[in-house]
Amino acid sequence: MDARKRIHVKACGCRVDAVTGALLQRCPACDMEEMARNGMPCVPPIGPHDALRFERTPDGPRVVLAHNLGKMEIKFDPRFARHSPSGFEWGYGGSGPAELARYLAYGVARYLGVHPSRWDQFDYQAVKWEFVARIPWHGGWYHASEIYEALGLSHYLNEPEW
Numbered sequence: 001m002d003a004r005k006r007i008h009v010k011a012c013g014c015r016v017d018a019v020t021g022a023l024l025q026r027c028p029a030c031d032m033e034e035m036a037r038n039g040m041p042c043v044p045p046i047g048p049h050d051a052l053r054f055e056r057t058p059d060g061p062r063v064v065l066a067h068n069l070g071k072m073e074i075k076f077d078p079r080f081a082r083h084s085p086s087g088f089e090w091g092y093g094g095s096g097p098a099e100l101a102r103y104l105a106y107g108v109a110r111y112l113g114v115h116p117s118r119w120d121q122f123d124y125q126a127v128k129w130e131f132v133a134r135i136p137w138h139g140g141w142y143h144a145s146e147i148y149e150a151l152g153l154s155h156y157l158n159e160p161e162w
């Protein structure tokens with residue numbers, strides 16, 4: 001059977017294997033729902049070779065993840081706020097930066113296939129101090145390798161880029 005014909009795209013956008021029914025790729029809406037069921041904000045997987053843009057917009061600070069498949073905003077979800085009800089910040093070591101560092105560490109944990117119940121074992125305070133606090137107020141482009149380094153995971157940086 002043609003491998004492409006085995007992929008069935010559901011109305012919502014989720015891709016499933018037409019034969020086995022196995023989920024191949026979750027659509028953004030179902031992804032968000034699944035993370036919420038785990039009591040976690042929805043954070044895209046952040047790979048060691050991805051790039052991140054931090055920028056100021058009229059609506060506030062914005063974080064965009066760029067990888068081989070395109071760009072995607074990392075969105076703060078107030079339902080799961082832990083440090084800052086108003087969302088992300090960077091450039092110092094406060095609560096907004098802690099919230100952002102938490103999402104960045106979760107994105108790495110997700111990329112590594114770690115179950116959401118164990119995401120908090122990643123030391124996101126280290127990501128705050130070693131990475132987020134050092135981003136200048138106006139933001140800029142950064143390499144995700146800095147998050148891996150802050151988490152003590154720099155061995156993943158040797159992984160080949162595809």
Ligand SMILES: [Zn+2]
Pocket residue numbers: 010012013014026027028029030031
């Ligand atoms: Zn879906």
